[in-house]
Amino acid sequence: MSSTIIQVENVSMMFNKSKEHIDNLKEYFIKLVKHQLYFEEFWALKNISFNVDKGEAIGIIGLNGSGKSTLLKIIAQVMKPTIGKVNVYGSIAPLIELGAGFDMNLSARENIFLNGTVLGYSRKQMKSYFENILDFSELWDFVDVPIKNFSSGMIARLGFAIATVSMPDILIVDEILSVGDYKFQEKCNKRMQQIIENGATIILVSHSIEQIRELCKRAIWLEKGCMVMDGLADVVCDKYMNS
Amino acid sequence: MKKISVMFSGFFKYKDLLMELVSRDIKIRYRRSVLGLFWTLLNPILMMTVMTLVFSGLFRFDIENFPIYFFTGHILFTFLTESTTNGMHSIVESSNLINKVYIPKYLFPLSKVLSSGVNLIFSFVAMIFVMIATGVKFYSTMLLTPLIIFYLLLLAAGLSLILASCQVFFRDTAQLYSVFTLLWMYLTPIFYPVSLLGDKLKIALTLNPMVHYITYFRNIVLDNKVPSLQQNITCLVMGLMFFCFGLCVFYRKQDKFILHI
Numbered sequence: 001m002s003s004t005i006i007q008v009e010n011v012s013m014m015f016n017k018s019k020e021h022i023d024n025l026k027e028y029f030i031k032l033v034k035h036q037l038y039f040e041e042f043w044a045l046k047n048i049s050f051n052v053d054k055g056e057a058i059g060i061i062g063l064n065g066s067g068k069s070t071l072l073k074i075i076a077q078v079m080k081p082t083i084g085k086v087n088v089y090g091s092i093a094p095l096i097e098l099g100a101g102f103d104m105n106l107s108a109r110e111n112i113f114l115n116g117t118v119l120g121y122s123r124k125q126m127k128s129y130f131e132n133i134l135d136f137s138e139l140w141d142f143v144d145v146p147i148k149n150f151s152s153g154m155i156a157r158l159g160f161a162i163a164t165v166s167m168p169d170i171l172i173v174d175e176i177l178s179v180g181d182y183k184f185q186e187k188c189n190k191r192m193q194q195i196i197e198n199g200a201t202i203i204l205v206s207h208s209i210e211q212i213r214e215l216c217k218r219a220i221w222l223e224k225g226c227m228v229m230d231g232l233a234d235v236v237c238d239k240y241m242n243s
Numbered sequence: 244m245k246k247i248s249v250m251f252s253g254f255f256k257y258k259d260l261l262m263e264l265v266s267r268d269i270k271i272r273y274r275r276s277v278l279g280l281f282w283t284l285l286n287p288i289l290m291m292t293v294m295t296l297v298f299s300g301l302f303r304f305d306i307e308n309f310p311i312y313f314f315t316g317h318i319l320f321t322f323l324t325e326s327t328t329n330g331m332h333s334i335v336e337s338s339n340l341i342n343k344v345y346i347p348k349y350l351f352p353l354s355k356v357l358s359s360g361v362n363l364i365f366s367f368v369a370m371i372f373v374m375i376a377t378g379v380k381f382y383s384t385m386l387l388t389p390l391i392i393f394y395l396l397l398l399a400a401g402l403s404l405i406l407a408s409c410q411v412f413f414r415d416t417a418q419l420y421s422v423f424t425l426l427w428m429y430l431t432p433i434f435y436p437v438s439l440l441g442d443k444l445k446i447a448l449t450l451n452p453m454v455h456y457i458t459y460f461r462n463i464v465l466d467n468k469v470p471s472l473q474q475n476i477t478c479l480v481m482g483l484m485f486f487c488f489g490l491c492v493f494y495r496k497q498d499k500f501i502l503h504i
Contacts, residue, residue, distance in 0.1 A: 023503065100339055117257070117260035
């Protein structure tokens, strides 16, 4: 049984690369009068198309600046592509940056509800997940401490626990498993495996080829915004390492 | 039609987030301040005391119940400037969230307007204390207050959406707007009688939405007068106009926000 869960169709993304970013009216008018309002195109992604089936685990590899994160943002619907279309059929748990929605002044308890609702869960759902999150992140002792006093590892733990507490249909992971100590990493890997076994789709961006080989069956190799290769993870990884 | 239903289902899904954002604003505001919530009550009362001393002592406008006259105008106008200013910054402030997760972006300005709305309710309570203290009579027309707050929320939400969109593209919107609110405040009869604007500035009287809102509020609090249908329509239409225009501007521009924050 394989049905498409993510469709990426001819996606291209353009940014303005002009030297100085004009962000105020005063400069805008000066430049307008002097006819210096130019626009330099920069295509971060060019004509990317692929489909992801339900239950697949896909790794995206490429050098820095090859457009990996842009692609993830487009799939997570944070950005709209300049050209092309992305269809997603299912709930997405973005792990693009752990704890992006945290407010440093609030306690762990309050942040669980804030971040949970940011991810689209209702308050009621979060109440039922609450204990699970604290168990997983092992933060019971700090539940009412403002998280600005947390270590970065603790914040990462909390963020990961919240994002993965419900079994999402699609999990988007961007280089986050490099945070935390080895024990926590192990725990994360275990939970990821669990989510995969549950039939979730995973999109993983990593510079660690090992991790891609371990978790993914299929890999996509991006270079300068173009898709170089799309195929079995081992094959693509070998080619990538040899280039 | 489909777009609108998508909008509503999105709103429904994220209504808890809206509540969380509002409660966050309120918690952060009152946490770790000794007087806590009491400040919201105290602040307008102190303002009123100063204004009463200055204006009843120095300028001698002939206004009955000056403390309450001032209070009614002051709390509405403070709500407007506070909510729109916070709303204006809300998108840029939340950039790290908007960059990472998909959330309907209008929630940010909207949450700022609602949390200022909570402050408005506290100021309203402060006003009731002052009314008791100064022995002003209570009228049953005051029960119409939620109506005027609703009209004002529409106006504030619309304006916040417009300003938030501008602020993303031009960061000096904030500077311009602070000057503009100053002008706006002086063109609104908050501490002077409406008659002072007189003939010369009649346009300011008819076009300034705050004049209508504050007059409405004073009618129900001080004059024991049920506002006419025309007054209601004027306030409602002005609020709706801002709200719809704000939504349009916001919706047309929101996909580009991410490239500028």
